Amino acid sequence: MGKQALEGVRILDIATVIAAPWAAGLLADLGAEVIKVEMTGRGDAFRAMGPLKDGKSIRWPSMGRNKKSVTLDFHYEEGKKLFLKLVEKSDVVIENFKTDTLDKWGIGIDVMRQVNPDIIVTHVTGYGQTGPYRKLAGLGTPLQAFSGMTYMQGYPDRPPVSPPFALADYVAGLYAAMGTMVALYHRDALKGKAQEIDVSLYEGIFRMEEAMIAQYDLMGTIRERSPMPSGASCPIGTFETADDKYVIIVCSTNPVFEHLCDAMGKRDEWLPKYAVAGDRLKDPKPIMTAVSEWVKQHTFAELKEKCDAAGVPISTIYNIKDCFEDPQYQARHDIVDVPCEEFGSVKMPGIVPVFSETPGEIKWAGQKLGAANEEVYGDLLGLSDAELADLKQQKII
Ligand SMILES: CC(C)(COP(=O)(O)OP(=O)(O)OC[C@H]1O[C@@H](n2cnc3c(N)ncnc32)[C@H](O)[C@@H]1OP(=O)(O)O)[C@@H](O)C(=O)NCCC(=O)NCCS
Incomplete structure (x- = not known):
């Protein structure tokens, strides 16, 4: 060395x-x-x-x-x-x-x-x-x-x-x-x-609480308890797959949302209507419901293939055994x-x-x-x- x-x-x-x-x-x-x-x-x-x-x-x-x-x-x-x-x-x-x-x-x-x-x-x-x-x-x-x-x-x-x-x-x-x-x-x-x-x-x-600080200062909002980071992304959440796994999908940026539209075959229906996060966040429910149903119709392996190909970050929720067994962890x-x-x-x-x-x-x-x-x-x-x-x-x- x-x-x-x-x-x-x-x-x-x-x-x-x-x-x-x-x-x-x-x-x-x-x-x-x-x-x-x-x-x-x-x-x-x-x-x-x-x-x-x-x-x-x-x-x-x-x-x-x-x-x-x-x-x-x-x-x-x-x-x-x-x-x-x-x-x-x-x-x-x-x-x-x-x-x-x-x-x-x-x-x-x-x-x-x-x-x-x-x-x-x-x-x-x-x-x-x-x-x-x-x-x-x-x-x-x-x-x-x-x-x-x-x-x-x-x-x-x-x-x-x-x-x-x-x-x-x-x-x-x-x-x-x-x-x-x-x-x-x-x-x-x-x-x-x-x-x-x-x-x-x-x-x-x-x-690290930058968003919460500015939100309180400028908007008087106290960020309340939520199981997910909230406020700026749609879709965002933990969704259940056809093979009973939990996956996390979050579209923090507009390009990732576009990639998700491709993965889901929703480009014509959702773009340009929902291209900008602000428009998605006005009423997140239809998008959240559609993503939830789409995930539920696929196994994790199918979802991963679609999301990886389209450029959408996705992961199941790993426990420590999963970390031990994953080839990415091993390679690094x-x-x-x-x-x-x-x-x-x-x-x-x-x-x-x-x-x-x-x-x-x-x-x-x-x-x-x-x-x-x-x-x-x-x-x-x-x-x-x-x-x-x-x-x-x-x-x-
Ligand atoms: C962790 C903490 C609560 C422990 O408090 P504490 O033991 O009551 O008080 P002190 O920090 O004053 O440490 C003094 C004690 O260190 C211990 N000590 C450790 N190394 C020692 C050494 N090399 N020589 C002598 N005493 C030593 C002794 O027990 C001593 O207590 P004593 O004089 O009554 O015998 C306190 O140190 C603290 O708040 N630290 C800052 C925050 C922190 O790092 N916390 C841990 C987060 S992971």
Whole structure:
């Protein structure tokens, strides 16, 4: 494997759970050296989070992949000194403690900057580093509710539902990874000042609510709960096929609607009458009914052939088994098998996105707690075996 895009970038991941550690993991996939600093004795809380198989986390191998696990307890003076030595030799710290915690321990940004003025620090918190809620604890699912998104999920006559996994955390992780990269570019390519990046769990989702924000501002409309994205497309929906499968069809653009007319043999009847979305949306019912009946008369295989030929995006609703078995997933190595101590090997998502020259690499699955202590404290910081033994004995590492 040749040089990776982020080779030479060293990141200290002192974070826990999903959002911030996942951000560090995305960068580790693309070649950054990520040192995962974990609480002595118990490690990242994520190691204990289910689902478990034989009492062992099935998620850790993927979440911890490509990271060097070291233990360090920030409650000890010696622990803080070691942390600052690591900061001295690093480019980035990614953290997600509550806003006051690092300062309370005496290792906040000002102290980090004393040992390394060029350190970039990416913070992830529930509500951000400022504002009246800045000191509050945060987890993705309640913060998704705070973002305004949960309100819109589900059916109008039933309570709102949360997503089936920690979406807000992963979205925040993407912004944290992007923010870190932009700060590295600004520091290294533009020779700018090292920055702090302030990521909250709710703003990542809120940033995506563009339509709802403008709709409320300009039209006074509060987007209500609906099982489908609504307001701008027709047809749009989940339709049932002749062989009892559900398919999604959505005509977000007018050309796609024209292609659907071709697939359905409706060009003469529907065009130009319905060529423009605004005209379709004035009374969506006849079109929705016709599409629903057309889908119900065909098997999914027949529909897919017609839609693919005409250029209409269509998919059945996949479960994870379908993803495993699909040739597109296989061709793109979206699911990879990685050796791991706990299970022999475990399947996990491949590297996203795909780079032409520096594709990244999954070098190892999540390590056992403290597996890299000797390498990091010995080789990188130059501690002797006796010093390491002493730190271990005092439970600092
Ligand atoms: C996740 C969260 C709610 C946990 O809160 P918390 O544990 O009560 O409080 P803090 O963030 O102040 O973390 C301090 C704790 O970190 C733990 N910790 C983790 N790594 C540690 C280390 N290397 N050294 C010392 N303590 C460590 C300790 O248990 C410590 O608690 P203690 O001082 O009482 O022993 C909080 O960190 C938070 O809101 N984070 C931001 C949002 C977020 O990222 N949430 C997770 C989304 S995936």
